[in-house]
Amino acid sequence: MTEILFHHVSKLFGTSRAVTDFCLRITPGELIVVVGPSGCGKSTLLRLVAGLEEITSGTLMMGSVRMNDVPAAQRGVAMVFQNYALYPHMTVRDNLAFALTIARRPKPEIRAAVERIAQTLDLTACLDRLPGALSGGQRQRVAIGRAMLRNPRVYLFDEPLSNLDPALRVTTRTEIARLKERMPDATMIYVTHDQVEAMTLADRIVVMEQGAIRQVGTPLDLYARPRTEFVARFIGSPAMNLLPGTVVRTGPATTVALAQGAGVTVPIPTQPQDLGRAVRLGVRPEDLTPAGGCASIVSGRVLRTEPLGDVTLLQVAGPEGTVMARVPGTRTDLRHTDIALAADASRLHLFQDGLSLLCRDKGAGLSADH
Amino acid sequence: MAGITGRRSRPILHLLLAAMVLLWTLPTLGLFVTSFRAGDAVRVSGWWTALAPATQSGMVRIAGDDTASGAVRSGSVLRPDQSGARITAFGVSSRDPDAFAAGQTAELPLGGQLTLHADGRYRLVTPDPAASGQRVFFAATMPPAFTFQNYFHVLSSEGLVGSLVNSALVAVPSTLLPLTLATFAAYALAWMRFPGRALLAVATVALMAVPLQMALIPVLRFYNFAGQALGLDTKSFLGIWLAHTGFGLPLAIHLLRAGMSAVPREIIEAARLDGASELRILIGIVLPLSLPVLAAFAVFQFLWTWNDIMVALVFLAPQEVLTARLVNLMGSRGGEWEVLAASTFVSLAVPLVVFFLFQRHVVRGAVAGIST
Ligand SMILES: Nc1ncnc2c1ncn2[C@@H]1O[C@H](COP(=O)(O)OP(=O)(O)OP(=O)(O)O)[C@@H](O)[C@H]1O
Ligand SMILES: [Mg+2]
Numbered sequence: 249m250t251e252i253l254f255h256h257v258s259k260l261f262g263t264s265r266a267v268t269d270f271c272l273r274i275t276p277g278e279l280i281v282v283v284g285p286s287g288c289g290k291s292t293l294l295r296l297v298a299g300l301e302e303i304t305s306g307t308l309m310m311g312s313v314r315m316n317d318v319p320a321a322q323r324g325v326a327m328v329f330q331n332y333a334l335y336p337h338m339t340v341r342d343n344l345a346f347a348l349t350i351a352r353r354p355k356p357e358i359r360a361a362v363e364r365i366a367q368t369l370d371l372t373a374c375l376d377r378l379p380g381a382l383s384g385g386q387r388q389r390v391a392i393g394r395a396m397l398r399n400p401r402v403y404l405f406d407e408p409l410s411n412l413d414p415a416l417r418v419t420t421r422t423e424i425a426r427l428k429e430r431m432p433d434a435t436m437i438y439v440t441h442d443q444v445e446a447m448t449l450a451d452r453i454v455v456m457e458q459g460a461i462r463q464v465g466t467p468l469d470l471y472a473r474p475r476t477e478f479v480a481r482f483i484g485s486p487a488m489n490l491l492p493g494t495v496v497r498t499g500p501a502t503t504v505a506l507a508q509g510a511g512v513t514v515p516i517p518t519q520p521q522d523l524g525r526a527v528r529l530g531v532r533p534e535d536l537t538p539a540g541g542c543a544s545i546v547s548g549r550v551l552r553t554e555p556l557g558d559v560t561l562l563q564v565a566g567p568e569g570t571v572m573a574r575v576p577g578t579r580t581d582l583r584h585t586d587i588a589l590a591a592d593a594s595r596l597h598l599f600q601d602g603l604s605l606l607c608r609d610k611g612a613g614l615s616a617d618h
Numbered sequence: 619m620a621g622i623t624g625r626r627s628r629p630i631l632h633l634l635l636a637a638m639v640l641l642w643t644l645p646t647l648g649l650f651v652t653s654f655r656a657g658d659a660v661r662v663s664g665w666w667t668a669l670a671p672a673t674q675s676g677m678v679r680i681a682g683d684d685t686a687s688g689a690v691r692s693g694s695v696l697r698p699d700q701s702g703a704r705i706t707a708f709g710v711s712s713r714d715p716d717a718f719a720a721g722q723t724a725e726l727p728l729g730g731q732l733t734l735h736a737d738g739r740y741r742l743v744t745p746d747p748a749a750s751g752q753r754v755f756f757a758a759t760m761p762p763a764f765t766f767q768n769y770f771h772v773l774s775s776e777g778l779v780g781s782l783v784n785s786a787l788v789a790v791p792s793t794l795l796p797l798t799l800a801t802f803a804a805y806a807l808a809w810m811r812f813p814g815r816a817l818l819a820v821a822t823v824a825l826m827a828v829p830l831q832m833a834l835i836p837v838l839r840f841y842n843f844a845g846q847a848l849g850l851d852t853k854s855f856l857g858i859w860l861a862h863t864g865f866g867l868p869l870a871i872h873l874l875r876a877g878m879s880a881v882p883r884e885i886i887e888a889a890r891l892d893g894a895s896e897l898r899i900l901i902g903i904v905l906p907l908s909l910p911v912l913a914a915f916a917v918f919q920f921l922w923t924w925n926d927i928m929v930a931l932v933f934l935a936p937q938e939v940l941t942a943r944l945v946n947l948m949g950s951r952g953g954e955w956e957v958l959a960a961s962t963f964v965s966l967a968v969p970l971v972v973f974f975l976f977q978r979h980v981v982r983g984a985v986a987g988i989s990t
Contacts, residue, residue, distance in 0.1 A: 300887050321893040333884035337906045347892035398892065 249276040249433050250311050250324075250401040252297065257306035259292055259459075266292040268459040270306070279428055279436040281446045283482065284456035290439040293456070294404045297437060298327050310402065326395035327404040330411065332387045334379040340366075340390050341375045347398045365393045369423075385416045392427070403436040410441060421445055443485050447471070455479050475607040477599045480530050486561065489536075490528040490599065491546065491568040498522050502598065502605070504529055507567045512545055514596045516606050527605070530597030533561070536573040538582075539590030546571050547588040553580045564589065646966075653959035654764040660956045672760045674703070675715065679751035680742055689730075689744055695754055696738035708734045708756040715755030726752065768960035776957065778964055781943035785924055785965075787855055788939055792862035792923040793916055799863065800870030801912070805900045807871065808878040809886055819875065825868035830928070837861060838932055858933040865929070866919050877911025878904050913979035921969050940965040 252274040259267040266289045274280050282290045295301040296308065299320030308315045315323060334343050341362055342349075348358045366372045369389040379387055388408060395403055408424075409417045425448065428436065440446055446453050447467045455462045455470065455478075463470060463479045474480035474488075481487040496511060497503035498518040503511050504527060512529060531545060548566035560579040564571045564587060573589050575582075598605040651665040659668065678695045696703055707716030710724050710732060718724050720736040730744035734756065742752060772778050806812070807819050841860070845852035881904055889899045905912070923929075927941035938946070944961055951957045 298887075298891060300890070320887075320890050325891065327888070327891055329884040329888065331882065331884055333882065333888040335885060335889070335903060346889070346894075350893045350898065394888075394892075 250435050251276050251309075252402065252435060252437075253307075253309040255307040255309070257296065257308055258304050259289070259296055259301060260304045265459050267296065270459075270461060272454065272461065272464065274435060274437070276435055277433050278451045279438060279449055280452055280454055281450035282437060282439045282454045282456060283441070283443075283446050284462075285482075286441075288456045289459040290456060291406055292459075294327065294406050294437060294439060297323075297402065298325050298404055299323050300327075324401040325404060326398050326400035326402070327406065328388075328391045328395050328408045330407040332379070332391040332411075334387060334390055334394070336379055339376050339378055340371060340382070343379065343390055344375075344394050344397055346394070361397055365397050368396075369393045384412050385420060388412060388420060389423075392424070396427075396431075401435065403434055405436065405438040405440075407439055407441060409445065417442070417445075421448065425449055443483070446483075453483070455482055473604070473606060474530075474597065475604050477528065477530070477602045477604075480597060480599070480604070484532055484534075486533050486572045486574070488530045488532050488597070489546075489571045490530050491566075491571070493527055493529050495522050495525050495527055504598065506545070510545065512593070512596070514593055514598055516596075516598050518598075518605060522600075522605075525600060528599045530599055531591050532595070533572040533574040534559075535591045535595045536571070536575075536589040537591065538575060539588055543590045544588035545591055546573075547586065549586050550582045550584060553583045555580055562587070649959045649962055652955055653768055653963045654766070655956055656763065656765055656767065657954060657956050659763065668762055668764075671762065673706075673757060674760050675755070675757045677712075677715075677753060677755050679753050680740070691742040691744070693740060694738040695734065695740055695756055696758070700738075700758070700760065702761040703738065703758040705734060705736050705738055706757050706759060708754060710752070710754060712753070712755065716757050768956045769964070772957055772960045772964060776947060776951075776961065777938070777943060778940070778961055781938045781940045782964065782968075784934075784937045785940040786968075788858055788862070788926075788930060788934070789920055789923040791855070791859045792866070793919045795859055795863045796866040796870045796919060797912065797916055800867055800874050800915070801900070801905065803867075803871045804874030804878050805896075805904055807875045809899070809904070810896065822868050822871045822875075826872060828868075830865055833865070834861075834929065834932055837864065841933075853933070853935050855934065855937075858929060861929050861933050862919075862923050862926070866922070870915050870919065873911055873915045874908065877908040881907045910979045913976045917972060917976045917979070920972055924965075924969055 252272075254270045254272045257267060257270040258265065268289075270293065272280075282293060284290055292301060296303055297315075299315070299318065303316050310323065335346065338346070344362045344365060345358050348361060362375070363372070366375055369392065371386065371389055371393060374382055374386060379390065382390065388411075391408070405424075409420055412420060421444075428434070428449070438445075438449060450467050452464055453467055453470050454464050457478055463475045465473075467483075470479060470483045474483060477490060481490070491506055493504040493506040493512070495502055495518060496505045497513075498520050500517050501513050501515045502518040502522070503513045505511050506529065514529070529545075536546070546564060546566045546568070548564045548571070550562050551565050551570070552563040554561040554563075555578045557578070559574050559576055560582075562573040562575060562579070562582060564573055571589070600608070648665045651668055652660055655665065655668050663672070676695070680691060680693070695705070705720040707719055708724070709715040709717040710726060711717075718734070720734060723731050723733040725731055726744070730742065730752075732743075732752065732754065733741045734754065738758075740754065744752070803822075807815060807822075838861075841857055842852045845857070850856070885903060885907075886899055889903050894902065925941060927939070927945065930939040930942055944958075944965060947958055947961055
């Protein structure tokens with residue numbers, strides 16, 4: 249049961265900023281997923297928590313202890329690396345037992361602990377093999393098991409599933425979810441590139457860009473109420489469509505005129521001074537449905553269809569550029585036809601200068617919960 | 619394009635390579651063959667003739683024998699040590715020494731017959747049992763003759779064993795000492811963070827460029843001075859160990875650092891998180907993972923210290939290492955090639971064994987050192 253508190257944590261490599269003014273409170277037993285584009289500082293963040301990099305400025309607290317100067321080994325933190333980082337010259341058993349051996353725990357205790365974890369992770373059959381003789385999934389489980397054996401206060405996962413093939417990724421993901429359920433007290437920070445991992449595992453998701461937090465929230469919160477265009481496009485796949493338009497009526501609901509000329513009314517409040525401003529209307533591909541004539545938001549010609557089995561992705565060339573839509577069933581017949589797409593007004597987003605109009609007014613309130 | 623030219627030039631490359639290898643190993647082969655030949659054979663013919671059967675001609679006189687009871691005599695014209703030879707032809711007068719083929723019977727000018735078989739056995743029938751010796755000329759092919767005699771000789775009487783022990787006493791500690799020291803230095807340079815690390819790493823590389831010949835005498839003078847100040851015997855093994863260690867360390871540190879840097883960073887960080895101390899990481903993780911480089915350096919250093927003569931002459935005057943012994947043999951036994959060849963091979967044997975034992979590691983480790 250450890251709370252982790254980042255208080256204006258920054259990390260500089262020379263003069264380049266890898267993590268900038270990072271503020272976050274992770275409640276005990278929470279699983280935080282960190283997402284963001286490559287190079288945004290996710291791994292660096294984990295390494296700061298682990299004590300593998302020195303914090304340049306700010307404070308990192310675990311429980312009530314300031315961690316900035318505590319050596320890595322004494323932080324009670326275990327890390328699962330992307331490339332597993334198993335000791336290649338030791339058997340799986342020795343890999344698992346390494347930390348306990350160093351801690352000089354009695355042999356029978358180590359043996360029992362190793363066998364218990366091996367049982368949990370289904371590794372009993374390969375205990376006496378070298379890591380080189382394991383499959384990717386098995387290596388991943390050994391890496392997780394090695395972390396679990398130390399019984400750490402905090403688990404750090406750095407893209408633990410990215411080297412696995414998709415099928416194995418799904419099973420290992422559910423395994424991690426099960427493990428988390430079995431260890432409700434363990435606090436975890438989990439870095440991933442994978443949308444599904446983030447959405448399914450996270451208690452809260454942290455979206456990072458250029459070393460800074462862009463938004464923190466529950467998966468569904470981020471999905472439903474992205475604060476910025478960046479977050480809106482980062483969460484959800486395929487990414488949200490952004491259609492340029494102009495505000496033509498303000499009030500408790502806003503009407504936006506799109507390039508096509510069609511007016512769309514969105515239940516998002518605006519101020520009178522917003523009248524005439526350029527905005528972007530955000531609509532997720534899965535919210536677009538084929539519709540007849542007047543109610544449509546986008547209309548155009550279907551350039552491509554990508555049938556995925558249960559749904560079909562449509563690439564529609566509209567006046568605002570290419571729009572992605574996701575319609576149920578197999579609809580390859582729509583290719584090269586003209587189509588009109590509509591969406592439920594309550595599921596639309598409005599952005600001005602990259603910032604959501606919905607969050608603009610209570611923007612200060614959202615950042616306060618860090 | 620490059621691929622095509624590459625493929626075309628390959629046979630030529632192979633030929634060139636084969637020629638170079640042949641040229642390079644030919645003298646060694648000659649030495650090797652010579653070391654197994656008898657001294658008088660070495661002096662009359664080249665080592666390359668030793669591998670093929672040689673033709674030799676000879677003459678024996680079948681002596682008159684007072685005790686012989688009959689007119690028939692038999693025996694062999696070959697000495698016991700020539701037992702492998704085959705007679706090809708023989709004759710009974712010096713004018714025509716190979717008139718008869720082996721196995722034929724020759725009529726003697728003074729009456730009687732002589733039969734000589736290919737294996738050297740003869741049968742002489744003579745009318746006068748007391749007649750003086752009958753001369754028999756013959757030509758014989760001798761099989762290649764090799765002997766371990768030279769090795770027995772040098773190992774038993776030329777002081778080689780003592781110098782062999784001396785060489786081992788020099789080479790083994792002179793290998794282990796820099797290996798141990800460099801292990802710690804290389805680990806620190808590769809994996810520990812401290813100010814001036816990069817500078818130190820560059821400095822060790824720069825030290826590799828210092829020629830031994832230039833540094834040797836200053837080092838010796840300093841060592842003698844320090845030894846006298848401390849009241850130590852300056853011509854002892856300690857001096858040569860220290861000298862070899864000093865001259866070997868830059869290469870050792872450079873090679874080992876390159877090898878250790880190749881260990882994935884995450885593995886070391888995982889060990890750190892697991893609570894391992896730096897020493898534990900070095901011994902438990904980094905050393906086992908950089909064994910090939912360790913082995914490569916150990917072989918290099920062992921060969922170099924084993925074959926060294928200069929440092930040994932300068933630092934170890936009264937005791938003689940193998941190389942110094944060989945030089946002295948050149949002076950005292952200059953004409954006796956078979957002795958020199960055998961001695962050389964005794965000194966070669968140890969490095970050869972070491973090299974072939976660790977050959978795999980040497981190649982891998984050397985490549986690792988170069989590529990980083
Ligand atoms: N040791 C280092 N020295 C200098 N710069 C570094 C170092 N480690 C990371 N960086 C820089 O810090 C930034 C963040 O790197 P980081 O590895 O945290 O990214 P990431 O979000 O994990 O990316 P990815 O998703 O590709 O793993 C990058 O610009 C990287 O170049
Ligand atoms: Mg990373």
